[in-house]
Amino acid sequence: MKKYDKRYSKNYVAKLIAVLKMLFQYAVDHGYLIKNPAEKLKKQEEKNTVTTFWTEEEMNKFLKVAKEYAYYPAFLLALSCGCRKGEILGMTWDAIDFDNCIVNIKQILTNDGKKLENKAKNQQSIRSIKIPSNVIEELRVFKQEFDEKKRTLKGNFAKYNLVVSSKNGAPVSPRNISRTMDIIIKKPGVPRITFHSLRHTHATLLMQKGVNMKVVSERLGHSDIRTTMNRYTHVAPTLQEEAAEIIGSLIK
Known part of the structure; x- marks a missing residue:
């Protein structure tokens, strides 16, 4: 088909x-x-093996253009924290601990964009993710803008308190996020990938930099580390090369 x-x-x-x-x-x-x-x-x-993701350069090219769009926080959170689309679209401002640079995943927006649910894909998906300090600073600015809208417009901004919302403060349709991403991708000329592949990019880049796979698995909210191991087999050759170089440097 x-x-x-x-x-x-x-x-x-x-x-x-x-x-x-x-x-x-x-x-x-x-x-x-x-x-x-x-x-x-x-x-x-x-096919559980990941095949589509961006390089560090491609990721930054995309983010540079994405900053001009209203849904930029969604792309930023996906790439910096590895969150799923539903987790990001269901995320409220009180889920972000700005003092400790942590986001608590505890609510999702359903795939049809019609319902917010206090649950996650699995038990491990209900998790806390450390947010990079530079990303936290960007989120602070968005929070200030949101607070002003909440104070003056009230309505859905006060009702939902969402990090990523529509113009009137209501939940965003997941399809709208994907459409916007497709528009943005064309401008810097990076390879076309799906929103979910931003999550794959997050995990791949971390592992390529030597971050322990257990830590990556926890950030992604996988129910079993074997899921992470099987899904990111493309990173193994790079890690093998690094391992060989490290052990080689220890042998005198």
Whole structure:
């Protein structure tokens, strides 16, 4: 199916296949068709290995342009903290501890953008992530701007208290974030990746810099470190080279 080429989620396509099979089977059962034409359709196999991410240079080129857009904090948090899209769009200002440079992941926005839920993907996803000090300073500025809107406009700004919100303070549609990202990507000419791949970029760059995989796994909120190990196998050759150089320097 060519739906995969249009960047539809695997889950969406799997549901579409299931509906097609059910509809055509109904036609077969009631004598409208001889054979179910969707019988052999299969959902795309899951490929857990990460293949799309940016280099450090590409990441910074993107962020430089993204600063001019309202959803910049979403991209900044994804790249600096490795948060999922739903975690960022459900994040409230009181979840950020500015004194200790920590964000507490405890609420998400559902994929359809219609509901805020006090939960996460799994138990490990309910976590605290250390935020870089330079990112905290940027967030302070956005918080000041938000507080002014909350004071003067009230409404949804006071009701939801979201770090990333629409113009009227309500939750942002996840699709709007992706559309904006696609627009931004074209300007610096960096490779086109999905919003979720910003998270992959975060993890890949950390591991390439030698950060312990257990720490990366905790930042991502993976339920098992083996998930992290299996997903980021592309980093292994680089780490092997670094390991060889380190041990070589110790041998006199």
